[in-house]
Amino acid sequence: MTVNLLEHDLESLAAFCERLGEKRFRAVQLFRWIHQRGCSRFEDMSDLAKSLREKLKGVAHVKAMDVISQHISADGTIKWLFDVGGGNAVETVFIPEDDRGTLCLSTQAGCAMGCRFCSTGHQGFSRNLTTGEIIAQLWFAEHFLRKHLKRDERVISNTVMMGMGEPLQNYSALIPALRMMLDDHGYGLSRRRVTVSTSGLVKKMDLLGVECPVALAVSLHAPNNALRDYLVPLNIKHPLEELMPACVNYLEHAPRDFITFEYCMLDAVNDSDAQAQELVQLVKKYRNSVSWCKFNLIPFNPFPASGLHRSKPERVQGFAKILSEAGITTTVRKTRGDDIDAACGQLAGDVVDRTRVTVRIARQRSSELNSSPLDVPSDAKI
Numbered sequence: 001m002t003v004n005l006l007e008h009d010l011e012s013l014a015a016f017c018e019r020l021g022e023k024r025f026r027a028v029q030l031f032r033w034i035h036q037r038g039c040s041r042f043e044d045m046s047d048l049a050k051s052l053r054e055k056l057k058g059v060a061h062v063k064a065m066d067v068i069s070q071h072i073s074a075d076g077t078i079k080w081l082f083d084v085g086g087g088n089a090v091e092t093v094f095i096p097e098d099d100r101g102t103l104c105l106s107t108q109a110g111c112a113m114g115c116r117f118c119s120t121g122h123q124g125f126s127r128n129l130t131t132g133e134i135i136a137q138l139w140f141a142e143h144f145l146r147k148h149l150k151r152d153e154r155v156i157s158n159t160v161m162m163g164m165g166e167p168l169q170n171y172s173a174l175i176p177a178l179r180m181m182l183d184d185h186g187y188g189l190s191r192r193r194v195t196v197s198t199s200g201l202v203k204k205m206d207l208l209g210v211e212c213p214v215a216l217a218v219s220l221h222a223p224n225n226a227l228r229d230y231l232v233p234l235n236i237k238h239p240l241e242e243l244m245p246a247c248v249n250y251l252e253h254a255p256r257d258f259i260t261f262e263y264c265m266l267d268a269v270n271d272s273d274a275q276a277q278e279l280v281q282l283v284k285k286y287r288n289s290v291s292w293c294k295f296n297l298i299p300f301n302p303f304p305a306s307g308l309h310r311s312k313p314e315r316v317q318g319f320a321k322i323l324s325e326a327g328i329t330t331t332v333r334k335t336r337g338d339d340i341d342a343a344c345g346q347l348a349g350d351v352v353d354r355t356r357v358t359v360r361i362a363r364q365r366s367s368e369l370n371s372s373p374l375d376v377p378s379d380a381k382i
């Protein structure tokens with residue numbers, strides 16, 4: 001079995017090269033060929049010694065997961081479904097905006113956290129992705145987009161771990177993948193442009209702050225324990241009295257001077273004026289000023305099994321107004337890629353199936369749509 005070099009951050013690639021009897025700088029060259037240039041064929045890596053290229057051919061390869069389908073939204077959002085084997089699939093979403101290109105990555109197939117309003121949570125947990133499977137989503141998307149947009153420079157400027165899964169529950173695979181995103185020889189993203197989103201694994205939040213302090217988003221969704229216990233069952237284990245201090249602690253390491261709280265707006269569940277006021281009190285309880293956090297209100301993306309409904313736009317505005325008037329920077333997330341189900345919480349909703357039946361159907365559908373899933377139709381607006 002040959003090794004997939006996407007599994008290695010620079011440190012571990014250097015160790016791998018050493019085992020082949022090669023110097024460290026060879027690993028830097030190899031890493032740059034793979035991640036900066038998207039090259040997967042050793043014979044094309046022209047500044048590597050021929051002997052090394054030959055050696056690599058025998059022991060290593062560079063390969064992303066197979067793409068089951070690719071959907072392009074009218075607003076330019078692109079969603080890829082990757083086959084991670086065993087009947088499991090994960091999704092990755094590219095969201096282009098005027099001043100940036102954001103890639104939303106999955107870190108697990110399924111999720112064990114069981115949040116009420118999340119379709120990934122409703123599917124249950126299949127398995128952790130490996131480091132290589134996490135970074136492969138970025139490697140594939142970046143080089144695919146460069147090729148199809150005919151751009152030499154970077155297309156993806158931001159990454160967010162907001163796809164399927166709880167990133168901090170897959171901590172040991174996540175950290176090397178984050179390092180590859182930050183590495184100047186890799187994707188060279190600044191810490192403020194890499195965001196980990198968590199439902200509140202407090203010990204791992206502390207560790208992340210020390211080991212790899214990227215931007216942090218915390219899925220709050222409720223202003224008190226009673227409601228949060230119901231919406232985010234992890235709260236029973238780590239209630240707000242643990243979560244909020246962990247957020248405040250993270251500020252010491254955070255690349256920006258605030259934490260982002262995500263708050264999914266659910267009709268008549270967590271969207272009243274009284275609950276907005278309770279949130280303001282919650283934020284004030286842990287610091288004198290409210291400027292230590294920002295709120296991102298996410299209109300709920302409904303799916304039938306949830307039994308929940310999206311808050312009315314007027315309600316979202318009313319809720320946002322209370323937070324804003326208390327001095328808290330509050331944004332309402334634009335829904336993107338609605339026509340291709342690329343929105344939060346809808347990822348891989350209908351594909352994960354251990355019988356592989358749905359995977360096969362999806363594959364069939366994608367081959368009907370495009371002769372190759374990698375051919376972007378020429379009229380597609382990216």
Ligand code: SAH
Binds near residue numbers: 118263300
């Ligand atoms: N597991 C991590 C990251 C993945 S979920 C976390 O929970 O933070 C990314 C974001 O999407 C989280 O804030 C999550 O609460 C939100 N989300 C999940 N399902 C949603 C849905 N149906 N509608 C809107 N947001 C949703």
Ligand code: SF4
Binds near residue numbers: 112
């Ligand atoms: Fe898991 Fe996040 Fe979904 Fe909760 S919201 S079930 S933590 S992916």
